[in-house]
Amino acid sequence: MVPPLVTLAPSADGTAAAAGPGLIADIGGTNARFALVGPDGVAHDSRTLLCADYEGPTAAARAYLAEVRPPAAPVRGAFCVACPVTGDAVALTNNPWRFSVEATRQALGLDRLTVVNDFVANALAVPLLTDADRVRVGGGASVPGMPVAVLGPGTGLGVALLVPTGDGRVVPVATEGGHVTMPATDAREAAVLERLARRFDHVSAERVISGAGLVNLYQALCGVEGVEPAAGEAAEIGRRALDGEDDVCLRALHLMFGMLGTVAGNLALSSGALGGVTIMGGIVPRYLDLFRASPFRAKFEAKGRFRDYLAAIPVDVVTHRYPAFVGLAGLVV
The missing domain is CATH 3.30.420.40 (ATPase, nucleotide binding domain)
Incomplete structure (x- = not known):
C-alpha cells in the first residue's frame, strides 16, 4: 500500500x-x-x-x-x-x-x-509535539527536511519513518523493523542471544526489546550468570531494577536499552534520519533516569567510521501520554 x-x-x-x-x-x-x-x-x-x-x-x-x-x-x-x-x-x-x-x-x-x-x-505526531512532550538524550540539532526515525518498545517494538516532501507535507512510512535480526555487539550479548536462539527460530529485535523481550532477556541473563530468576513479569523486573533491589534486573534493563541503541543506530544509518530519532512506547519514559544512565547512547553511536555521523543525530524520548x-x-x- x-x-x-x-x-x-x-x-x-x-x-x-x-x-x-x-x-x-x-x-x-x-x-x-x-x-x-x-x-x-x-x-x-x-x-x-x-x-x-x-x-x-x-x-x-x-x-x-x-x-x-x-x-x-x-x-x-x-x-x-x-x-x-x-x-x-x-x-x-x-x-x-x-x-x-x-x-x-x-x-x-x-x-x-x-x-x-x-x-x-x-x-x-512528532512534528506536532512541543518541547514539554520530549526529553533530549544526546546528539546535536536535527536537520530540516531530512527523515525522522520513530521506534519504541511496548507490547511489541514499533518502527516507522517520517519523510518530508519539501512542500509542507510528509510521507509516513510504516515498517516492520521490529522484526529485524538482533545482532550481538559484545560477548555478554552474544551469550544471551545464543541462549535465546535455543528457544526461538529467529531472535528478532522485538524478542528482546519489548515487555516480553525484557522477560526473555532477564531469563537468559539469569541462565548465563547461573542464578535463579526472582521475577517473572516485565513490570516486576522493572520495579526491582528501579528500586535498586536486584542487580540482575538492572542489568537486564540496561541490556535491553543498549540493544535498543544498536537497533536505533542501525535504523538511523539505513534511513538517513538526520531529522532525528524519536523514542516512543510505554517502557522508556517509565524508566527515563535508568535509560539515560544506560548504554543506549554509546551503543547508538558505536558504528566505527560513522560514529561522528551518529553522534550528531539527536534522540528524543517522547513523554506525552x-x-x-x-x-x-x-x-x-
Missing part, C-alpha cells in the same frame, strides 16, 4: 468537523484507547478499554461511545493498530482481533474510516 501524503494541520475554519466529532482509537496488543476530536484538532474524553473484554473494535467503539455520549455521532474515524496495514483485512500481531476496515466503518455509521499502523500515527492521538487527530479534521 502506498503511504498517504499528509498535511499536518486541521482545517482552518473547522468546517470538516462541523457535522460531528472525529472518533480515534489506538489499538494495541492489550488496550484500545479511544477519544473524540473536535474542530480544533484536540483529542478529548479519552478512555482505555481492555481488548480482551470485547470481540473487536466495533464492540469496543460502541461501548466507548455509550459511555461518553457525544452530542453528535462521529462521522469520521481514524484507528491505528499494532500490525501491518496492507488492505481491508486487519489482523493484530499481539491481539486476537481480526476485522474488516469497511465492515467496521459501516457498523459504526462513519462516512470515512482510516486505519494506519500504530507507529505511523506516532510518527505523524498518548502521542498516537496527536497523529490520529490530524486524520479526522
Whole structure:
C-alpha cells in the first residue's frame, strides 16, 4: 500500500468537523484507547478499554461511545493498530482481533474510516509535539527536511519513518523493523542471544526489546550468570531494577536499552534520519533516569567510521501520554 501524503494541520475554519466529532482509537496488543476530536484538532474524553473484554473494535467503539455520549455521532474515524496495514483485512500481531476496515466503518455509521499502523500515527505526531512532550538524550540539532526515525518498545517494538516532501507535507512510512535480526555487539550479548536462539527460530529485535523481550532477556541473563530468576513479569523486573533491589534486573534493563541503541543506530544509518530519532512506547519514559544512565547512547553511536555521523543525530524520548492521538487527530479534521 502506498503511504498517504499528509498535511499536518486541521482545517482552518473547522468546517470538516462541523457535522460531528472525529472518533480515534489506538489499538494495541492489550488496550484500545479511544477519544473524540473536535474542530480544533484536540483529542478529548479519552478512555482505555481492555481488548480482551470485547470481540473487536466495533464492540469496543460502541461501548466507548455509550459511555461518553457525544452530542453528535462521529462521522469520521481514524484507528491505528499494532500490525501491518496492507488492505481491508486487519489482523493484530499481539491481539486476537481480526476485522474488516469497511465492515467496521459501516457498523459504526462513519462516512470515512482510516486505519494506519500504530507507529505511523506516532510518527505523524512528532512534528506536532512541543518541547514539554520530549526529553533530549544526546546528539546535536536535527536537520530540516531530512527523515525522522520513530521506534519504541511496548507490547511489541514499533518502527516507522517520517519523510518530508519539501512542500509542507510528509510521507509516513510504516515498517516492520521490529522484526529485524538482533545482532550481538559484545560477548555478554552474544551469550544471551545464543541462549535465546535455543528457544526461538529467529531472535528478532522485538524478542528482546519489548515487555516480553525484557522477560526473555532477564531469563537468559539469569541462565548465563547461573542464578535463579526472582521475577517473572516485565513490570516486576522493572520495579526491582528501579528500586535498586536486584542487580540482575538492572542489568537486564540496561541490556535491553543498549540493544535498543544498536537497533536505533542501525535504523538511523539505513534511513538517513538526520531529522532525528524519536523514542516512543510505554517502557522508556517509565524508566527515563535508568535509560539515560544506560548504554543506549554509546551503543547508538558505536558504528566505527560513522560514529561522528551518529553522534550528531539527536534522540528524543517522547513523554506525552498518548502521542498516537496527536497523529490520529490530524486524520479526522
